[in-house]
Amino acid sequence: xxxSDLIKQVEFNMQVCxxxxxCESYCAVFPAMEQRLTFxxxxxxxxxxxCHNCGSCFYACQYAPPHEFNVxxxxxxxxxxxxxxxxxxxxxxxxxxxxxNGLAVSLITAVSFALFMLLTFYFQDPAILFSAHTGEGSxxxxxxxxxxxxxFGAVALYVLxxxxxxxxxxxxxxxxxxxxxxxxxALGQATWDVxxxxxxxxxxxxxxxxxxxxxxARRWFHHFTFYGFMLCFAATATGTIYHYVFGWPAPYAxxxxxxxxxxxxxxxxLIGPAGLLWIKSRSDPETAEPKQLGMDVGFLVLLFLTSLTxxxxxxLRDTAAMGMLLAIHLGIVLALFLTxxxxxxxxxxxxxxxxxRYALERSRPAPNVTFE
Amino acid sequence: MIDLIQTYDVLVIGGGNAALCAALTAxxxxxxxxxxxxxxxxxxxxxxxxxxxxxxxHDAPIHMLTEAYPEEEYWQDVLKVTGGQTNEAxxxxxxxxxxxxxxxxxxxxxxxxxxxxxxxHLSRTNSFFLGGGKALLNAFYHxxxxxxxxxxxxxxxxxxxxxxxxxxxxxxxxxxxxxQVRARTMVAASGGFQSNLAWLREAWGPPADNFxxxxxxxxxxxxLRALLDSGAKAIGDPTQGHCVAIDARSPxxxxxxxxxxxxxxxxxxxxxxxxxxxxxxxxxxPKRYAIWGRLVALQDDQIAYSIIDSKAVGKFxxxxxxxVRANSIKELAAAFKLDxxxxxxxxxxxxxxxxxxxxxxxxLDDCATDGVTPPKTHWARTIDTPPFFGYPLxxxxxFTYLGVVVDQHARMIMQDDKPSTNIFAAGEIMAGNILxxxxxxGIGMAIGAAFGRAAGKEAxxxxxx
Ligand SMILES: Cc1cc2nc3c(=O)[nH]c(=O)nc-3n(C[C@H](O)[C@H](O)[C@H](O)COP(=O)(O)OP(=O)(O)OC[C@H]3O[C@@H](n4cnc5c(N)ncnc54)[C@H](O)[C@@H]3O)c2cc1C
Numbered sequence: 145x146x147x148s149d150l151i152k153q154v155e156f157n158m159q160v161c162x163x164x165x166x167c168e169s170y171c172a173v174f175p176a177m178e179q180r181l182t183f184x185x186x187x188x189x190x191x192x193x194x195c196h197n198c199g200s201c202f203y204a205c206q207y208a209p210p211h212e213f214n215v216x217x218x219x220x221x222x223x224x225x226x227x228x229x230x231x232x233x234x235x236x237x238x239x240x241x242x243x244x245n246g247l248a249v250s251l252i253t254a255v256s257f258a259l260f261m262l263l264t265f266y267f268q269d270p271a272i273l274f275s276a277h278t279g280e281g282s283x284x285x286x287x288x289x290x291x292x293x294x295x296f297g298a299v300a301l302y303v304l305x306x307x308x309x310x311x312x313x314x315x316x317x318x319x320x321x322x323x324x325x326x327x328x329x330a331l332g333q334a335t336w337d338v339x340x341x342x343x344x345x346x347x348x349x350x351x352x353x354x355x356x357x358x359x360x361a362r363r364w365f366h367h368f369t370f371y372g373f374m375l376c377f378a379a380t381a382t383g384t385i386y387h388y389v390f391g392w393p394a395p396y397a398x399x400x401x402x403x404x405x406x407x408x409x410x411x412x413x414l415i416g417p418a419g420l421l422w423i424k425s426r427s428d429p430e431t432a433e434p435k436q437l438g439m440d441v442g443f444l445v446l447l448f449l450t451s452l453t454x455x456x457x458x459x460l461r462d463t464a465a466m467g468m469l470l471a472i473h474l475g476i477v478l479a480l481f482l483t484x485x486x487x488x489x490x491x492x493x494x495x496x497x498x499x500x501r502y503a504l505e506r507s508r509p510a511p512n513v514t515f516e
Numbered sequence: 517m518i519d520l521i522q523t524y525d526v527l528v529i530g531g532g533n534a535a536l537c538a539a540l541t542a543x544x545x546x547x548x549x550x551x552x553x554x555x556x557x558x559x560x561x562x563x564x565x566x567x568x569x570x571x572x573x574h575d576a577p578i579h580m581l582t583e584a585y586p587e588e589e590y591w592q593d594v595l596k597v598t599g600g601q602t603n604e605a606x607x608x609x610x611x612x613x614x615x616x617x618x619x620x621x622x623x624x625x626x627x628x629x630x631x632x633x634x635x636x637h638l639s640r641t642n643s644f645f646l647g648g649g650k651a652l653l654n655a656f657y658h659x660x661x662x663x664x665x666x667x668x669x670x671x672x673x674x675x676x677x678x679x680x681x682x683x684x685x686x687x688x689x690x691x692x693x694x695x696q697v698r699a700r701t702m703v704a705a706s707g708g709f710q711s712n713l714a715w716l717r718e719a720w721g722p723p724a725d726n727f728x729x730x731x732x733x734x735x736x737x738x739x740l741r742a743l744l745d746s747g748a749k750a751i752g753d754p755t756q757g758h759c760v761a762i763d764a765r766s767p768x769x770x771x772x773x774x775x776x777x778x779x780x781x782x783x784x785x786x787x788x789x790x791x792x793x794x795x796x797x798x799x800x801x802p803k804r805y806a807i808w809g810r811l812v813a814l815q816d817d818q819i820a821y822s823i824i825d826s827k828a829v830g831k832f833x834x835x836x837x838x839x840v841r842a843n844s845i846k847e848l849a850a851a852f853k854l855d856x857x858x859x860x861x862x863x864x865x866x867x868x869x870x871x872x873x874x875x876x877x878x879x880l881d882d883c884a885t886d887g888v889t890p891p892k893t894h895w896a897r898t899i900d901t902p903p904f905f906g907y908p909l910x911x912x913x914x915f916t917y918l919g920v921v922v923d924q925h926a927r928m929i930m931q932d933d934k935p936s937t938n939i940f941a942a943g944e945i946m947a948g949n950i951l952x953x954x955x956x957x958g959i960g961m962a963i964g965a966a967f968g969r970a971a972g973k974e975a976x977x978x979x980x981x
Contacts, residue, residue, distance in 0.1 A: 163774035163836040166568050166648030169629035178633045181834050203654055204647030206565050206772050210558055347646055348627060357658065511830075 147227060151185055154220050158183045158191065160207055161215070167201040170347040172337075172502050173217070174201075179511055186317045189231075192224035193491075193498035196343040198351030199431045200358075209430070222433035229439075229490050232310040242486035246439030250446050250483050258475025261287070265471060273467035281393045286467045287474070289393070299481045306485035311493050320501055330503035337499050341366055354427035365419030369447065372412025376451070379406035395461055406454065413451035417444040436488075443488035446480045517690065518666045520697050524550040525979040526972070527686060527699035529673045529739055531555060532562035533649070534943025534964035534971075535705035536656035537617075538926075539665050540624060541972025542703075547979050549665045550697065552688050554672035554706075555734045559770075560653065562707050563731035563915060563944065563960075566772040567649035568632070569642040570965065571958030572614045579618065580630045582640045587611050590641075593956055601952020609924055610950055610959065613966035618643070621965070625655030634833045637802060642958040649961075673706070674738060678746035681936040701938040701975040704928070705968060708916035708944045709737020710757060711769065716913070719754040723911075726818035728762060730912045733769035740945055743920050748936075749929045752917040752948030758955045759809030762912030764819055765837050777907045778832040779839075780808060781895050782877070783824035784866055785909070787815040790849065790858035792866065797884070797894035801832075806955055813911040820909045821852050823863070825901045831877055839905035848904045867898040915960070919948035926971035938978055940971035 145153065158177055161167065168174045173194045180187060199218050202208055207215040226243055233239025242249055265273045265286060277285050284292070315325060325331070337343065341363050344351050350360035383402040386392045396403050421444050424437075453473035460469060484490070526542040528535045531553030543549045553560050573590045574581055590611045594602055622628075627646040631639035638644075645652045660667060668690065675687040683702040687694050709715045711733045716724040744750055766775035781801045784792055785808075794811050798804055812820045823845075842848035849859035869888035875881055875897055883896045920928050920941050927935035928946075943964040950963055 159834070159836050159838070160774055162834050163776075164648075164772070165632040165634065166645070166651075166773075168632050169646050175633070181830055200647065200651075204651035206648065206650050206770075207774075208558075211770065212767060347629070356654065 145223065150220070150223055150227065151188060153214075154188050154192070154224055155183050156213075157215050157217055157220055158188070160213055161201075161217070164207070166206075167204055170200045170204075171196065171198065171343040172499070173221075176502055176505065179505060186319065188224060189228050189314070190318050190498055190501060192221040193228055193494040194343075194502060195221040195225070196341075196351075196495070197222055197353070197431070198344055198346050198362075199353045199356075199428070200346040200351055202431050203352045203356045216431065218431040219433055222436060225491065225494070226433065226436050226439075228314070228494055229486075232314050232494070233486050233490070234306045234309040238486045242439060242442075242483070243435070244438075246436075246442035246487055247445065248438065248442075250442030250479060250487065253483060254446060254449065254476045254479035256475075257478045258472045261471040261475055262468065265467065273471075274464055275467075276462060276464045277466060278462045282461070282466070283394055283470060286470050292474070295478070296481070299478060303481055303484050307490075307493055310485065310490065311497055314494055315497055315501075318497075318501055320504070324504055325497075325500060327504065327507075330500050330507060333503035334496060334499035337503075338496060341370075353431075354423045356428070361419070361423055365416050365423065367416070368412045369416030369420060372409045372414075372416050372451070373447070375405045375409025376413060376454075377409075379403070379409060403458065407458065410451040410455045410458075413447055414455070417448040417451075420444055421448070440488050442483070446476060446483065446487075449476045450480050517695075518550065518668055520695055522548070524548050524666075524697065524699040526550070526701050526703060526975045527552065527683075527697060528703045528705060529686065530562065530705035530707060530943070531560045531653075531667075531669070532564035532705065532707060532943060532964065533567070533652070533656075533961055534564075534945075534968035535703070536653065536660060537965050537968025538703040538705055538940070538942055538972035538975070540656065540659055540663065541969045542976040543660070543663045543665050543972075545973060545976030545980075547976040550699065551660070551665060551667045552671040552673050552686070552697070553667065553669050555669065555732065557669045559732065559734070560657070560669060561650060561732075562735055564964065565648075565650040565653055566731050566770075567645070567652075567961055568773065569638065569644045569958045570614060570961040571641055571956060572618065572643045572962070573611050574615050578615075579643060580628050580639075581643055585641050590614075594950070594959070597954030597956050598950075598952050599954065603949050605924060606922070607950045609970075610962050610966045613969070614962040617965045617969060620969070621652075624659045626652045627655075637800075638957065672734075672738070676702075676739070676742045676746060678743075678936075678939070681747060681930045681934070681939070683936070683939045700979050701940065703926075703968075703971045703975055704739050704743060704920070704939065704941045704945055705943045705964075705971070706739040706945055707732070707735035707737075708757070708947075709740055709918065710735060710913045710916045712736040712738075715741075715754075716916075719916075720813070723813055723818050726910060727759075727813070728764075728766050728771065728775075728910050728912045729769045730760070730762065730766075730771055730775065730914050731769070735915070735944070737916075740919065743928065743939070743941070747930050748939075749921040749931050749933065750918065751921045751946075752919050752952065754916065754918045756918070756948075756953050757916040758806060758914035759813065760805050760912050760914065761808035761812050761820070761822075761909040763835055763837050764908035764910040766910070766912065771912070774836040775912065776805065776833075777822055777835045777909060778805075779822045779824050779828060779835075779905075779907060780805070780909075782828035782831055783822055783899060784863070784892070785820050785822050786854070786859060786862055787820050788817050788854065790854045790862055792862055792888075792890060793820075795890050795893055797892045797896055799880070799894075802957070808909070809911040809913070812909050818911055821854065822907045822909055823848065823859075823899060824905050825899045826903055826905070827897060827901050829905070835907065837907075839907050841903050841905055843902045843904070845899070845904055848906050852906060852908060863899055866892070866896075867900060870896050870898045914955075915944050915947070917948040917951060917953070919944070919946045922946045922949060922967065924970070925974040926967045927974065938975075940975055942967035942971045
């Protein structure tokens, strides 16, 4: 479907839904839709990013294919979200590249970084790479601390800029002001919705994913992934504090905060992405958006590999394999970071923006579409 | 396919609300049950898949329902809409069961939600299904699968072997061949005959060709006809049914709820001659929309046009198809191939008759016309602010009322007024017992639940004896 056909299709879907409304309590998409009589393109992108793809409305829909009205919100909105990710990616051409072959690009990036690092270390001094190091600062014998900080600092900054550019453009296109984004009530509501994954509950008994039988599997696996990711982030943050504030260089003891966070988070990041990949493989092709499969899988695989290599590094850090593992782990982490702004991760940015806007809209007086 | 050697305890014909209520109840009482549904799986569930709520009696707020809707008030509502053409015992049974069935529905996976945006007037009386009727049916079918009920889709029952009021076997079409199945009891839950265009024509004459069928194309009345031909006692008038005005651009079948046009009371309605023909503001639209199907059916070519101006935008539920839009009345008339001069004249005459008042769509306000026929008694405002909008309207038939007589156990009554030994009927096919005419939103599902469950229980009991 071309971009303009897609817009037309989603617009018609929305007209059907707005006249029907049977799915109102499943999620935020429907109440948001009901505030409108017509749907502009930015409106449609907003609604698309509010959708969590839980599938409940599809199985409940009297107009789902083979009905001639061909209403399939999970699929059409996923397709439109793909457009959002592409339109707002910065720089744009990378967005295009990813949307076409996300999995391949993710993996190639990871492998090339890992190889690059391995080779660099090797040519510097093969002996360092292949011997066991223990004790304080052992990692930095392989790769100097400054190099690590500089590389990841620069990448993090770049990623941050890409996120901000995408977010600001998306937010403005919806017709919202940046000042409104900072309103604590809306921000708080949206955060709370994200933390519980409110809209992956299918209106109560779990969403119809991967099949028409309601289940909470996806919600749980996403929680593992999300909180795993957050814990790994906390591990990095506490590690940074240890290093700069207390002057304690890595590696840290198994009982230290960075390692505990990293281990628990890492386990979450194994279970979560593996579970999501597993249910994805069994998901109903009717509601899936095949073009995005590569992007989704690419992200999940990188998350899984990041965690796997990170945990391996932790448990084998006193052996001669450490050098190799460190290079591979850092390569994958680097690839994960660099691909964040172009891959599935950005759903977090746009969905959060959409949820904040939803909370804002709810707090404003209802527009003039009252029927009673 | 399914096992056809065995004699099933209960054969359920149909796959909608009434059918599933019967099947689940019978199965849970220990009977072996076979469901034959003429639709493919994707379209299973007849008209029930298009529903949104169930009218539910209650003495205090329960679930999502507000305040109280006691039995007596419900009964008075039935009495009012049917003008007394109802069976009080069966109507009261429906009413009591409408609340008794709730825990059972929930147990079988049905979930409810607060009344939908734009339907606040129903928040006291009607329980809305989360996701609508198709979600309700999905829950029922999942329960049925779990309980080991045999279900065959794409299986239209075309013949019944009934001797002296006793069901023996049924013949159905499946995968290009006909098959016979035997059962100890049979529940007919196959709906009305509104999808049978030839039968509609028989009842209504040539105008029926322009009717749109709002629901399933599978309710062709094959079973109803077979039962009547086998000596079942009929009830109801074949020309009675639920017929509303819907968008003329709707598909012939299965357009469902979204094709309704709620703009009528906010403007005027003209026929092909460009003339008004009925008081558009007689009463609240939800109370009146069911008469407009018949009104449009009585116009030449069975078509009419609802016309509003931009003051009405946003004041009614958005219909699925966008309105035809024009900057003048004449342009709008031309777009509908009506005579522009006549329509202009009709609008002018109406505008001149509009008396000043305080417009309020939430009450029966004092905006009325004076000196125009027909009058518009509420919400009459001049149509003068461009752009103008129009919706073409056609009669949309929801269901027919001709059915078979039943008793309180859903046993089908024969022409000699004796109940059949092993035939039961539930849902639309027997709704005429309760609705001789008229309709009360949400009672269709209540009737299906009440008599579906009664039929399932009684069929299982009969088998055990
Ligand atoms: C658009 C629309 C909205 C509605 N909204 C509501 C509402 O909100 N609340 C309410 O109470 N009522 C509503 N109604 C009315 C309601 O749909 C019916 O009263 C109710 O569904 C009847 O249930 P039933 O099980 O008797 O029939 P149906 O649900 O129509 O089921 C009949 C079944 O029989 C099958 N069948 C027919 N012939 C054969 C055959 N020969 N062999 C095998 N199978 C056969 C059909 O495929 C179908 O599965 C609505 C109707 C429509 C059209």
